[in-house]
Amino acid sequence: MKKQTHHKIFSEFARILARHSIAVSDSVLTAIEFFFSEDHHVSTEDVEHFARENNLGISKAEINKAFELLEKFGFATKRVFADGVQRYEHFHIGEHHDHLYCLKCGRIIEFYSSGLEEEQGDVAREHNFHAFSHKMQINGLCSQCFGEPSQEIPLSEVQAGGTFCITRIATRSGRFGGHGFSRRLNDLGLVPGAEGQVINNGRGMVIINCGSARIALRRGQSRKIMVALTN
Numbered sequence: 001m002k003k004q005t006h007h008k009i010f011s012e013f014a015r016i017l018a019r020h021s022i023a024v025s026d027s028v029l030t031a032i033e034f035f036f037s038e039d040h041h042v043s044t045e046d047v048e049h050f051a052r053e054n055n056l057g058i059s060k061a062e063i064n065k066a067f068e069l070l071e072k073f074g075f076a077t078k079r080v081f082a083d084g085v086q087r088y089e090h091f092h093i094g095e096h097h098d099h100l101y102c103l104k105c106g107r108i109i110e111f112y113s114s115g116l117e118e119e120q121g122d123v124a125r126e127h128n129f130h131a132f133s134h135k136m137q138i139n140g141l142c143s144q145c146f147g148e149p150s151q152e153i154p155l156s157e158v159q160a161g162g163t164f165c166i167t168r169i170a171t172r173s174g175r176f177g178g179h180g181f182s183r184r185l186n187d188l189g190l191v192p193g194a195e196g197q198v199i200n201n202g203r204g205m206v207i208i209n210c211g212s213a214r215i216a217l218r219r220g221q222s223r224k225i226m227v228a229l230t231n
């Protein structure tokens, strides 16, 4: 956000807090200022990272408090994309946009299409439905990621929703007992050529769907399964 706009909005926010006699710590204010200084989609992890880099000692609770207030007073909107991470974006009164989300690199592209907006209104009217808002998100691959669709990456890097084909298992005997790990994958049908989809890619686990069965893999294991993204 432009520096001037960012200051203007921050003081508007501070005025609202004062009017409602809401006292917040300096840490919460710093987290709020960080959000206003960023242009696009900010996650709580982004604020944590910023706080860590600058030795600011802002706690998770304070970050959550900051976003809670931003949302409550209509300065931020929560968005959840296919990776399941909660991100917040600026809420500008009277402005609207929709999103393209890259399943491979997590890139978020904002767009506005007047045609799509009108069509959505028409659909609602056809159903005698009074629409107040909508969220439109298109999942896929950005031009950079689509440029190398057959590139090999570890399964751990595939975002939720991404479809893949296993290219090889990168075992080095050791941590997973080498052959034992390959055999286990073999039993699960996770062999080169097998196709699947990532259902959830969280911190500790990667959940995939392969041959219509859900399989939970530890992160470390998913790093050893090399895949190519499919469409």
Ligand SMILES: [Zn+2]
Residues within 6 Å of the ligand: 096, 097, 098, 117, 134, 136
């Ligand atoms: Zn829209």
Ligand SMILES: [Zn+2]
Residues within 6 Å of the ligand: 102, 103, 104, 105, 106, 107, 141, 142, 143, 144, 145, 146
């Ligand atoms: Zn991408």
Ligand SMILES: [Zn+2]
Residues within 6 Å of the ligand: 041, 089, 097, 098, 099, 110
């Ligand atoms: Zn956005």
